[in-house]
Amino acid sequence: ETGVTQSPTHLIKTRGQQVTLRCSSQSGHNTVSWYQQALGQGPQFIFQYYREEENGRGNFPPRFSGLQFPNYSSELNVNALELDDSALYLCASSLGSPRMSSGNTIYFGEGSWLTVV
Amino acid sequence: GNSVTQMEGPVTLSEEAFLTINCTYTATGYPSLFWYVQYPGEGLQLLLKATKADDKGSNKGFEATYRKETTSFHLEKGSVQVSDSAVYFCALSGNSGNTPLVFGKGTRLSVIA
Numbered sequence: 131e132t133g134v135t136q137s138p139t140h141l142i143k144t145r146g147q148q149v150t151l152r153c154s155s156q157s158g159h160n161t162v163s164w165y166q167q168a169l170g171q172g173p174q175f176i177f178q179y180y181r182e183e184e185n186g187r188g189n190f191p192p193r194f195s196g197l198q199f200p201n202y203s204s205e206l207n208v209n210a211l212e213l214d215d216s217a218l219y220l221c222a223s224s225l226g227s228p229r230m231s232s233g234n235t236i237y238f239g240e241g242s243w244l245t246v247v
Numbered sequence: 248g249n250s251v252t253q254m255e256g257p258v259t260l261s262e263e264a265f266l267t268i269n270c271t272y273t274a275t276g277y278p279s280l281f282w283y284v285q286y287p288g289e290g291l292q293l294l295l296k297a298t299k300a301d302d303k304g305s306n307k308g309f310e311a312t313y314r315k316e317t318t319s320f321h322l323e324k325g326s327v328q329v330s331d332s333a334v335y336f337c338a339l340s341g342n343s344g345n346t347p348l349v350f351g352k353g354t355r356l357s358v359i360a
Contacts, residue, residue, distance in 0.1 A: 163347055172251075172336055172350035173291070186347055220290055222348075236340075236348060238283075238291040 133157060134239035136221050142245045143211050151206045151242045155223030162204040163236070164196060167218040179204060180226070208244075216246045249274040253337045253351035260327055260358050268322040268354045270311075270337035278339040280304075280313050280320040281348065285334045294322075294335070327358045 133156035143149050155162050161180045165173035175188035179198035193209040202223070208215055218241040226234045254269040272278065282294040282304070295304030297313035297320065304311050309324045320337060337351040 165348075170353075172338075172352045173348070175347040175349070178347055188347070218290075222291075234340075235293060235296065237293070240290040 134221060134223050134237050136219075136239040136242050138242060139240065140243045140245075142247060145211055145213060145246055147211050148207065148209045149211060149244060151208075151219050151221075151244070153204045153206070153221030153223075153239060155202050155204065155221070156237050159223035159225050159237075160202055161224045161226045161234075162198055162202060163222045163224075164204070164206045165220040165222065166190070167220060167241070168214075169217070173220055176206070211246045213246050216244060218243050249278065249339060249341060249349045251337050251339055251349055251351040253335075253354055256334075256353070256355040258354060258356045260356070262329055262358055262360050263326045264358075266322070266324040266327045266331075266356070268335055268337075268356070270320045270322065270351060272318050272320065272337075272339050274318075274339055274341065276341070277315075278341055280311070281338040281340070282309070282311055282320070282322050283336045283338060283350075285336065285353070287333070291336065327356070329358045329360055332356055332358045 135154045163178035164176040167173040178186040182198045195207045198204045220241045221239045222236045224234045224236045250273045279298045281296045283291040284294045295306040297304040300315035302313045334353045336353045338348045340346045
């Protein structure tokens with residue numbers, strides 16, 4: 131049990147639709163990041179939020195967007211869904227700062243399985 | 248950029264066999280290194296980590312040593328159990344704060360009784 135909860139756990143969307151995934155981070159954690167894990171692959175970094183501001187982004191198009199709220203919970207929004215967006219979306223939280231050294235333990239949620247048909 | 252390469256699976260072992268999963272990395276500076284485990288239908292769980300050269304991370308009988316000279320972080324366990332069947336991911340994070348994880352592609356381990 132990592133204290134990171136995600137919803138929904140499974141959902142099916144149609145190509146072209148929009149989806150919002152939600153994440154509640156572990157208590158006290160100020161940093162949340164999102165990863166996409168395609169079937170049989172390792173997770174790929176989408177973006178990260180630190181104290182409500184995006185402070186890092188992977189190689190994903192602008193139709194992937196996010197928010198972090200004052201309580202540090204977060205949303206991932208994907209517009210104009212494509213078939214290749216079908217994946218497990220993982221939220222992760224940590225207590226960090228850009229000025230800290232690396233090695234912060236990052237805790238993952240169980241993920242949201244998205245299927246685009 | 249930073250990258251992680253781990254041995255291709257699947258790996259199938261008998262119970263009580265010795266396990267090694269190789270992992271090498273490419274990174275600038277001094278990254279932190281991690282092993283995560285993913286059981287069927289679940290998210291990722293941190294198995295162990297090491298934050299500087301020659302550190303040994305260990306947990307639940309698994310060990311990995313941060314070898315800067317060979318840029319490696321191989322995962323080992325002396326005697327695997329059926330319950331260890333899962334996918335194992337090697338990962339690194341860069342040497343400044345709040346940097347994201349870069350993962351390998353994962354190695355599926357199946358342990359048979």
